[in-house]
Amino acid sequence: MTSQVRPDAPGDIGGHGTHGDEPRPSAPPDPIKLRPADFPGWAHENLFSSWLNSILTIVFGVFVAWLAYRSIVFVLVSSDWTIIEVNLTNFMVGRFPRGQLAYLWGAIYLLAAVVGLTAGVSVANRTRETRSWRGAAGRYVPPAVLILVLLGFSNTLLPSLLTVGALAVTAAGYWAGRLAPPVVGRRIWVVAVLGLVAAYFVARTGGTTYAGWGGMLLTLFFAAGAITLSFPFGLLLALGRRSSFPAVRLVCVGYIELIRGVPLIALLFMGAFMLGFFYPDFIPKPGKVTAALIAMILFTAAYVAEIVRGGLQSVPQGQIEAARAVGLSPLKITRLIVLPQALRAVIPAIVGQFISLFKDTSLVSIIGLLELLGVARVVTQQPDFLAQGLDAQTLAFAGFVYWVFCYSMSRASQRLEQRLGVGER
Numbered sequence: 001m002t003s004q005v006r007p008d009a010p011g012d013i014g015g016h017g018t019h020g021d022e023p024r025p026s027a028p029p030d031p032i033k034l035r036p037a038d039f040p041g042w043a044h045e046n047l048f049s050s051w052l053n054s055i056l057t058i059v060f061g062v063f064v065a066w067l068a069y070r071s072i073v074f075v076l077v078s079s080d081w082t083i084i085e086v087n088l089t090n091f092m093v094g095r096f097p098r099g100q101l102a103y104l105w106g107a108i109y110l111l112a113a114v115v116g117l118t119a120g121v122s123v124a125n126r127t128r129e130t131r132s133w134r135g136a137a138g139r140y141v142p143p144a145v146l147i148l149v150l151l152g153f154s155n156t157l158l159p160s161l162l163t164v165g166a167l168a169v170t171a172a173g174y175w176a177g178r179l180a181p182p183v184v185g186r187r188i189w190v191v192a193v194l195g196l197v198a199a200y201f202v203a204r205t206g207g208t209t210y211a212g213w214g215g216m217l218l219t220l221f222f223a224a225g226a227i228t229l230s231f232p233f234g235l236l237l238a239l240g241r242r243s244s245f246p247a248v249r250l251v252c253v254g255y256i257e258l259i260r261g262v263p264l265i266a267l268l269f270m271g272a273f274m275l276g277f278f279y280p281d282f283i284p285k286p287g288k289v290t291a292a293l294i295a296m297i298l299f300t301a302a303y304v305a306e307i308v309r310g311g312l313q314s315v316p317q318g319q320i321e322a323a324r325a326v327g328l329s330p331l332k333i334t335r336l337i338v339l340p341q342a343l344r345a346v347i348p349a350i351v352g353q354f355i356s357l358f359k360d361t362s363l364v365s366i367i368g369l370l371e372l373l374g375v376a377r378v379v380t381q382q383p384d385f386l387a388q389g390l391d392a393q394t395l396a397f398a399g400f401v402y403w404v405f406c407y408s409m410s411r412a413s414q415r416l417e418q419r420l421g422v423g424e425r
Helices: 039-046 051-078 082-086 088-093 098-125 133-153 158-179 182-186 188-203 215-241 246-260 264-273 288-313 317-325 330-345 347-367 372-381 391-420
Strands: none
Touching: 082 088, 082 391, 088 098, 088 133, 088 215, 088 372, 098 158, 098 188, 133 158, 133 391, 182 188, 215 246, 215 288, 215 347, 215 372, 246 288, 264 288, 264 347, 288 330, 288 347, 317 330, 330 347, 347 372, 347 391, 372 391
Protein backbone atom coordinates (compact mmCIF):
# COMPACT_ATOMS: atom_id res chain seq x y z
CA MET A 1 0.00 0.00 0.00
CA THR A 2 1.55 3.18 -1.12
CA SER A 3 1.44 6.20 1.11
CA GLN A 4 0.59 9.63 -0.17
CA VAL A 5 2.34 12.74 0.90
CA ARG A 6 0.03 14.68 3.21
CA PRO A 7 -0.39 18.28 2.08
CA ASP A 8 0.55 20.91 4.54
CA ALA A 9 -2.18 22.43 6.62
CA PRO A 10 -3.46 25.82 5.57
CA GLY A 11 -1.65 27.40 8.44
CA ASP A 12 1.71 25.71 7.84
CA ILE A 13 4.68 27.69 6.76
CA GLY A 14 4.94 25.79 3.55
CA GLY A 15 2.05 27.75 2.19
CA HIS A 16 0.49 24.75 0.28
CA GLY A 17 -3.22 24.62 -0.27
CA THR A 18 -5.66 21.93 0.70
CA HIS A 19 -6.39 20.79 -2.89
CA GLY A 20 -3.86 18.01 -3.60
CA ASP A 21 -0.18 18.75 -3.54
CA GLU A 22 -0.37 21.92 -5.62
CA PRO A 23 1.08 24.97 -3.87
CA ARG A 24 -1.36 27.77 -3.12
CA PRO A 25 -0.49 30.90 -5.11
CA SER A 26 0.47 33.85 -2.96
CA ALA A 27 0.46 37.53 -3.84
CA PRO A 28 3.87 39.04 -4.44
CA PRO A 29 5.08 41.25 -1.62
CA ASP A 30 4.55 44.96 -1.98
CA PRO A 31 7.66 46.76 -3.11
CA ILE A 32 9.36 48.63 -0.33
CA LYS A 33 9.80 52.29 -1.11
CA LEU A 34 13.09 53.45 0.27
CA ARG A 35 13.17 56.96 1.65
CA PRO A 36 16.25 59.04 0.95
CA ALA A 37 18.50 58.98 3.96
CA ASP A 38 20.18 62.28 3.26
CA PHE A 39 18.99 65.80 2.56
CA PRO A 40 20.28 65.95 -1.05
CA GLY A 41 18.24 62.87 -1.92
CA TRP A 42 15.14 64.26 -0.23
CA ALA A 43 15.59 67.63 -1.96
CA HIS A 44 16.00 65.98 -5.35
CA GLU A 45 12.84 63.93 -4.88
CA ASN A 46 10.61 66.68 -3.46
CA LEU A 47 12.03 70.01 -4.68
CA PHE A 48 13.97 69.40 -7.89
CA SER A 49 12.19 66.42 -9.43
CA SER A 50 11.49 68.33 -12.66
CA TRP A 51 12.52 71.55 -14.33
CA LEU A 52 9.23 73.23 -13.35
CA ASN A 53 9.59 72.23 -9.70
CA SER A 54 13.20 73.43 -9.77
CA ILE A 55 12.18 76.87 -11.03
CA LEU A 56 9.39 77.15 -8.46
CA THR A 57 11.74 76.06 -5.67
CA ILE A 58 14.38 78.61 -6.63
CA VAL A 59 11.91 81.48 -7.00
CA PHE A 60 10.10 80.67 -3.77
CA GLY A 61 13.39 80.11 -1.94
CA VAL A 62 14.72 83.51 -3.02
CA PHE A 63 11.49 85.17 -1.90
CA VAL A 64 11.56 83.44 1.51
CA ALA A 65 15.22 84.34 1.99
CA TRP A 66 14.53 87.99 1.14
CA LEU A 67 11.51 88.05 3.47
CA ALA A 68 13.54 86.49 6.30
CA TYR A 69 16.35 88.99 5.76
CA ARG A 70 13.99 91.97 5.84
CA SER A 71 12.29 90.62 8.98
CA ILE A 72 15.60 90.16 10.78
CA VAL A 73 16.70 93.66 9.82
CA PHE A 74 13.37 95.09 11.00
CA VAL A 75 13.43 93.28 14.34
CA LEU A 76 17.11 93.50 15.26
CA VAL A 77 18.55 96.51 13.41
CA SER A 78 16.22 99.23 12.18
CA SER A 79 13.46 99.22 14.81
CA ASP A 80 13.40 101.01 18.15
CA TRP A 81 11.40 98.94 20.63
CA THR A 82 11.58 101.44 23.47
CA ILE A 83 7.87 102.18 23.09
CA ILE A 84 7.08 98.53 23.89
CA GLU A 85 9.44 98.48 26.85
CA VAL A 86 7.98 101.65 28.35
CA ASN A 87 4.34 100.65 27.76
CA LEU A 88 4.59 96.92 28.45
CA THR A 89 2.21 97.14 31.41
CA ASN A 90 -0.28 99.08 29.27
CA PHE A 91 -0.11 96.37 26.62
CA MET A 92 -0.76 93.70 29.24
CA VAL A 93 -3.47 95.19 31.48
CA GLY A 94 -4.37 98.62 30.08
CA ARG A 95 -5.69 100.98 32.76
CA PHE A 96 -5.81 98.33 35.47
CA PRO A 97 -4.70 100.01 38.75
CA ARG A 98 -1.01 99.36 39.26
CA GLY A 99 -1.43 99.03 43.01
CA GLN A 100 -3.82 96.09 42.57
CA LEU A 101 -1.70 93.96 40.25
CA ALA A 102 -1.14 91.52 43.13
CA TYR A 103 -4.78 90.41 42.81
CA LEU A 104 -4.25 89.85 39.11
CA TRP A 105 -1.20 87.70 39.77
CA GLY A 106 -3.26 85.72 42.28
CA ALA A 107 -5.80 85.01 39.56
CA ILE A 108 -2.99 83.96 37.21
CA TYR A 109 -1.64 81.52 39.81
CA LEU A 110 -5.11 80.07 40.29
CA LEU A 111 -5.54 79.63 36.54
CA ALA A 112 -2.09 78.02 36.34
CA ALA A 113 -3.13 75.46 38.96
CA VAL A 114 -6.38 74.72 37.11
CA VAL A 115 -4.58 74.32 33.77
CA GLY A 116 -1.97 72.02 35.28
CA LEU A 117 -4.56 69.92 37.11
CA THR A 118 -6.72 69.58 33.99
CA ALA A 119 -3.73 68.60 31.85
CA GLY A 120 -2.58 66.05 34.42
CA VAL A 121 -5.99 64.41 34.67
CA SER A 122 -6.29 64.34 30.87
CA VAL A 123 -2.92 62.60 30.50
CA ALA A 124 -3.71 60.11 33.27
CA ASN A 125 -7.06 59.11 31.74
CA ARG A 126 -5.91 58.42 28.19
CA THR A 127 -3.93 55.55 26.79
CA ARG A 128 -0.27 55.99 26.03
CA GLU A 129 0.29 57.53 22.63
CA THR A 130 3.32 58.01 20.46
CA ARG A 131 4.85 61.38 21.13
CA SER A 132 6.91 63.29 18.64
CA TRP A 133 9.43 65.92 19.58
CA ARG A 134 8.34 67.91 16.54
CA GLY A 135 4.75 67.96 17.73
CA ALA A 136 5.81 68.98 21.23
CA ALA A 137 8.02 71.73 19.82
CA GLY A 138 5.18 73.00 17.66
CA ARG A 139 2.92 73.25 20.71
CA TYR A 140 5.28 74.69 23.29
CA VAL A 141 7.91 76.73 21.45
CA PRO A 142 5.68 79.66 20.29
CA PRO A 143 4.18 80.29 23.78
CA ALA A 144 7.64 79.97 25.32
CA VAL A 145 9.03 82.50 22.84
CA LEU A 146 6.17 84.90 23.66
CA ILE A 147 6.88 84.60 27.39
CA LEU A 148 10.59 85.22 26.83
CA VAL A 149 9.84 88.24 24.64
CA LEU A 150 7.54 89.75 27.26
CA LEU A 151 10.06 89.15 30.04
CA GLY A 152 12.80 90.59 27.85
CA PHE A 153 10.92 93.89 27.63
CA SER A 154 10.48 94.02 31.42
CA ASN A 155 12.71 96.43 33.35
CA THR A 156 12.60 94.55 36.67
CA LEU A 157 13.27 91.02 37.88
CA LEU A 158 9.94 90.61 39.69
CA PRO A 159 7.87 89.58 36.62
CA SER A 160 10.43 86.87 35.82
CA LEU A 161 10.27 85.49 39.35
CA LEU A 162 6.47 85.55 39.33
CA THR A 163 6.41 83.79 35.95
CA VAL A 164 8.73 81.06 37.23
CA GLY A 165 6.41 80.66 40.22
CA ALA A 166 3.38 80.34 37.92
CA LEU A 167 5.16 77.65 35.89
CA ALA A 168 6.00 75.81 39.12
CA VAL A 169 2.35 75.95 40.18
CA THR A 170 1.35 74.58 36.76
CA ALA A 171 3.82 71.70 37.13
CA ALA A 172 2.56 70.95 40.65
CA GLY A 173 -1.04 70.92 39.43
CA TYR A 174 -0.05 68.64 36.55
CA TRP A 175 1.46 66.00 38.81
CA ALA A 176 -1.42 66.34 41.27
CA GLY A 177 -3.80 65.66 38.39
CA ARG A 178 -1.88 62.58 37.30
CA LEU A 179 -1.98 61.18 40.85
CA ALA A 180 -5.59 62.18 41.54
CA PRO A 181 -8.20 59.45 42.17
CA PRO A 182 -10.60 58.55 39.34
CA VAL A 183 -13.47 60.47 40.92
CA VAL A 184 -11.54 63.71 40.33
CA GLY A 185 -11.05 62.80 36.68
CA ARG A 186 -14.77 62.30 36.20
CA ARG A 187 -15.52 65.73 37.69
CA ILE A 188 -12.57 67.68 36.34
CA TRP A 189 -14.82 69.93 34.25
CA VAL A 190 -16.52 71.08 37.46
CA VAL A 191 -13.12 71.90 38.96
CA ALA A 192 -12.14 73.81 35.81
CA VAL A 193 -15.33 75.90 35.79
CA LEU A 194 -15.05 76.68 39.49
CA GLY A 195 -11.41 77.64 38.98
CA LEU A 196 -12.27 80.06 36.18
CA VAL A 197 -15.02 81.67 38.23
CA ALA A 198 -12.76 81.93 41.28
CA ALA A 199 -9.97 83.50 39.20
CA TYR A 200 -12.41 86.10 37.89
CA PHE A 201 -13.50 87.12 41.38
CA VAL A 202 -9.91 87.13 42.66
CA ALA A 203 -8.97 89.57 39.89
CA ARG A 204 -11.85 91.81 41.04
CA THR A 205 -10.99 91.55 44.76
CA GLY A 206 -9.43 94.99 44.81
CA GLY A 207 -12.69 96.57 43.68
CA THR A 208 -11.67 97.02 40.04
CA THR A 209 -14.42 95.88 37.69
CA TYR A 210 -13.66 94.71 34.18
CA ALA A 211 -14.69 98.15 32.97
CA GLY A 212 -11.19 99.25 34.02
CA TRP A 213 -9.43 96.40 32.27
CA GLY A 214 -7.53 96.75 29.03
CA GLY A 215 -4.74 95.41 26.86
CA MET A 216 -4.20 91.69 26.53
CA LEU A 217 -6.17 91.13 29.74
CA LEU A 218 -9.34 92.52 28.14
CA THR A 219 -8.69 90.61 24.92
CA LEU A 220 -8.42 87.32 26.79
CA PHE A 221 -11.50 88.18 28.87
CA PHE A 222 -13.59 88.76 25.74
CA ALA A 223 -12.26 85.64 24.03
CA ALA A 224 -12.67 83.32 27.03
CA GLY A 225 -16.08 84.66 27.98
CA ALA A 226 -17.50 84.60 24.46
CA ILE A 227 -16.13 81.13 23.66
CA THR A 228 -17.33 79.63 26.95
CA LEU A 229 -20.87 81.02 26.72
CA SER A 230 -21.48 80.98 22.96
CA PHE A 231 -20.80 77.26 22.55
CA PRO A 232 -23.64 75.93 24.74
CA PHE A 233 -25.98 78.63 23.40
CA GLY A 234 -25.14 77.70 19.81
CA LEU A 235 -25.57 74.03 20.63
CA LEU A 236 -29.09 74.67 21.93
CA LEU A 237 -29.89 76.73 18.83
CA ALA A 238 -28.75 73.90 16.56
CA LEU A 239 -30.89 71.39 18.43
CA GLY A 240 -33.82 73.80 18.44
CA ARG A 241 -33.55 74.27 14.69
CA ARG A 242 -34.07 70.51 14.25
CA SER A 243 -36.84 70.36 16.85
CA SER A 244 -40.19 68.78 16.02
CA PHE A 245 -41.99 71.72 17.65
CA PRO A 246 -42.73 74.35 14.97
CA ALA A 247 -42.62 77.29 17.40
CA VAL A 248 -39.16 76.36 18.73
CA ARG A 249 -37.85 75.68 15.24
CA LEU A 250 -39.20 78.98 13.90
CA VAL A 251 -37.65 81.02 16.72
CA CYS A 252 -34.24 79.36 16.32
CA VAL A 253 -34.23 79.71 12.53
CA GLY A 254 -35.29 83.36 12.76
CA TYR A 255 -32.59 84.17 15.31
CA ILE A 256 -29.82 82.43 13.37
CA GLU A 257 -30.69 84.04 10.05
CA LEU A 258 -31.14 87.47 11.62
CA ILE A 259 -27.82 87.48 13.48
CA ARG A 260 -25.86 86.01 10.57
CA GLY A 261 -27.17 88.79 8.36
CA VAL A 262 -25.77 91.56 10.58
CA PRO A 263 -22.03 92.32 10.83
CA LEU A 264 -20.42 92.09 14.26
CA ILE A 265 -19.40 95.74 14.23
CA ALA A 266 -23.06 96.74 13.89
CA LEU A 267 -23.96 94.60 16.90
CA LEU A 268 -21.14 96.22 18.88
CA PHE A 269 -22.42 99.71 18.09
CA MET A 270 -25.98 98.71 18.92
CA GLY A 271 -24.89 97.19 22.22
CA ALA A 272 -22.76 100.17 23.21
CA PHE A 273 -25.09 103.02 22.21
CA MET A 274 -28.62 101.65 21.70
CA LEU A 275 -29.09 98.88 24.26
CA GLY A 276 -29.56 101.35 27.11
CA PHE A 277 -32.70 102.82 25.51
CA PHE A 278 -34.54 99.51 25.96
CA TYR A 279 -33.75 99.18 29.67
CA PRO A 280 -36.29 100.39 32.24
CA ASP A 281 -35.17 102.96 34.76
CA PHE A 282 -35.04 100.53 37.71
CA ILE A 283 -32.53 98.21 35.94
CA PRO A 284 -28.89 99.36 35.76
CA LYS A 285 -27.74 99.85 32.19
CA PRO A 286 -24.85 97.59 31.13
CA GLY A 287 -21.45 99.11 30.49
CA LYS A 288 -19.59 98.94 27.22
CA VAL A 289 -17.63 95.85 28.22
CA THR A 290 -20.78 93.93 29.16
CA ALA A 291 -22.60 95.05 26.02
CA ALA A 292 -19.67 94.09 23.80
CA LEU A 293 -19.39 90.67 25.45
CA ILE A 294 -23.11 90.03 24.95
CA ALA A 295 -22.85 91.05 21.29
CA MET A 296 -19.94 88.64 20.73
CA ILE A 297 -21.79 85.80 22.44
CA LEU A 298 -24.95 86.33 20.37
CA PHE A 299 -22.99 86.69 17.14
CA THR A 300 -20.75 83.65 17.62
CA ALA A 301 -23.60 81.44 18.86
CA ALA A 302 -25.43 81.83 15.54
CA TYR A 303 -22.39 80.61 13.58
CA VAL A 304 -21.71 77.79 16.05
CA ALA A 305 -25.33 76.69 15.61
CA GLU A 306 -24.92 76.38 11.85
CA ILE A 307 -21.65 74.47 12.26
CA VAL A 308 -23.20 72.04 14.74
CA ARG A 309 -26.26 71.64 12.51
CA GLY A 310 -23.96 70.41 9.75
CA GLY A 311 -22.52 67.87 12.16
CA LEU A 312 -25.99 66.73 13.21
CA GLN A 313 -26.93 66.11 9.58
CA SER A 314 -23.85 63.92 9.11
CA VAL A 315 -25.04 61.33 11.66
CA PRO A 316 -26.56 58.36 9.78
CA GLN A 317 -30.31 58.07 10.24
CA GLY A 318 -29.97 54.32 10.68
CA GLN A 319 -28.17 54.79 14.00
CA ILE A 320 -31.00 56.95 15.31
CA GLU A 321 -33.58 54.38 14.23
CA ALA A 322 -31.57 51.60 15.86
CA ALA A 323 -31.42 53.57 19.10
CA ARG A 324 -35.18 54.01 19.01
CA ALA A 325 -35.61 50.31 18.40
CA VAL A 326 -33.76 49.42 21.61
CA GLY A 327 -35.97 51.78 23.60
CA LEU A 328 -33.75 54.82 24.15
CA SER A 329 -35.54 58.08 24.86
CA PRO A 330 -35.06 61.07 22.52
CA LEU A 331 -32.91 62.79 25.15
CA LYS A 332 -30.59 59.79 25.49
CA ILE A 333 -30.42 59.37 21.72
CA THR A 334 -29.29 62.97 21.36
CA ARG A 335 -26.87 62.82 24.29
CA LEU A 336 -25.33 59.40 23.68
CA ILE A 337 -25.62 58.81 19.93
CA VAL A 338 -26.06 62.03 17.97
CA LEU A 339 -24.08 64.74 19.75
CA PRO A 340 -20.80 62.81 20.26
CA GLN A 341 -20.58 62.01 16.54
CA ALA A 342 -21.76 65.44 15.41
CA LEU A 343 -19.33 67.39 17.59
CA ARG A 344 -16.47 65.07 16.68
CA ALA A 345 -17.06 65.75 12.99
CA VAL A 346 -17.11 69.55 13.27
CA ILE A 347 -14.16 70.14 15.62
CA PRO A 348 -12.06 71.87 12.90
CA ALA A 349 -14.89 74.22 11.92
CA ILE A 350 -15.72 75.11 15.54
CA VAL A 351 -12.10 75.86 16.41
CA GLY A 352 -11.81 77.93 13.24
CA GLN A 353 -14.81 79.97 14.35
CA PHE A 354 -13.28 80.48 17.80
CA ILE A 355 -10.00 81.62 16.24
CA SER A 356 -11.96 84.12 14.16
CA LEU A 357 -13.71 85.28 17.34
CA PHE A 358 -10.37 85.79 19.09
CA LYS A 359 -9.22 88.06 16.28
CA ASP A 360 -12.57 89.86 16.17
CA THR A 361 -12.04 91.05 19.74
CA SER A 362 -9.92 93.80 18.18
CA LEU A 363 -13.13 95.41 16.88
CA VAL A 364 -14.08 96.61 20.37
CA SER A 365 -11.51 99.40 20.04
CA ILE A 366 -14.01 101.09 17.69
CA ILE A 367 -16.41 101.67 20.59
CA GLY A 368 -13.68 103.09 22.83
CA LEU A 369 -12.40 99.98 24.64
CA LEU A 370 -8.62 99.69 24.81
CA GLU A 371 -7.87 96.04 24.23
CA LEU A 372 -4.51 94.89 22.85
CA LEU A 373 -4.84 96.45 19.39
CA GLY A 374 -6.40 99.61 20.84
CA VAL A 375 -3.41 100.07 23.15
CA ALA A 376 -1.06 99.54 20.20
CA ARG A 377 -2.72 102.47 18.42
CA VAL A 378 -2.98 104.77 21.43
CA VAL A 379 0.58 104.56 22.78
CA THR A 380 1.99 106.06 19.59
CA GLN A 381 0.13 109.29 20.48
CA GLN A 382 2.08 109.76 23.71
CA PRO A 383 4.20 112.95 23.73
CA ASP A 384 7.46 110.99 23.95
CA PHE A 385 6.63 108.93 20.84
CA LEU A 386 4.42 111.27 18.81
CA ALA A 387 5.14 111.55 15.06
CA GLN A 388 8.05 109.08 15.18
CA GLY A 389 6.52 106.49 12.87
CA LEU A 390 6.37 103.75 15.50
CA ASP A 391 3.06 102.24 14.38
CA ALA A 392 4.90 99.40 12.64
CA GLN A 393 6.59 98.37 15.90
CA THR A 394 3.44 98.45 18.04
CA LEU A 395 1.30 96.69 15.43
CA ALA A 396 3.98 94.05 14.84
CA PHE A 397 4.11 93.37 18.59
CA ALA A 398 0.31 93.08 18.82
CA GLY A 399 0.21 90.90 15.71
CA PHE A 400 2.80 88.55 17.17
CA VAL A 401 0.72 88.14 20.33
CA TYR A 402 -2.42 87.43 18.29
CA TRP A 403 -0.54 84.91 16.15
CA VAL A 404 0.81 82.95 19.13
CA PHE A 405 -2.64 82.53 20.67
CA CYS A 406 -4.33 81.64 17.37
CA TYR A 407 -1.55 79.23 16.43
CA SER A 408 -1.76 77.55 19.85
CA MET A 409 -5.52 77.10 19.44
CA SER A 410 -4.98 75.58 16.01
CA ARG A 411 -2.34 73.14 17.29
CA ALA A 412 -4.58 72.11 20.18
CA SER A 413 -7.37 71.48 17.68
CA GLN A 414 -5.12 69.32 15.49
CA ARG A 415 -4.03 67.26 18.48
CA LEU A 416 -7.63 66.75 19.55
CA GLU A 417 -8.57 65.70 16.02
CA GLN A 418 -5.78 63.12 15.95
CA ARG A 419 -6.77 61.76 19.35
CA LEU A 420 -10.44 61.42 18.34
CA GLY A 421 -9.64 60.16 14.85
CA VAL A 422 -11.48 62.92 12.99
CA GLY A 423 -11.68 62.05 9.30
CA GLU A 424 -11.10 58.33 9.95
CA ARG A 425 -13.57 55.47 9.81
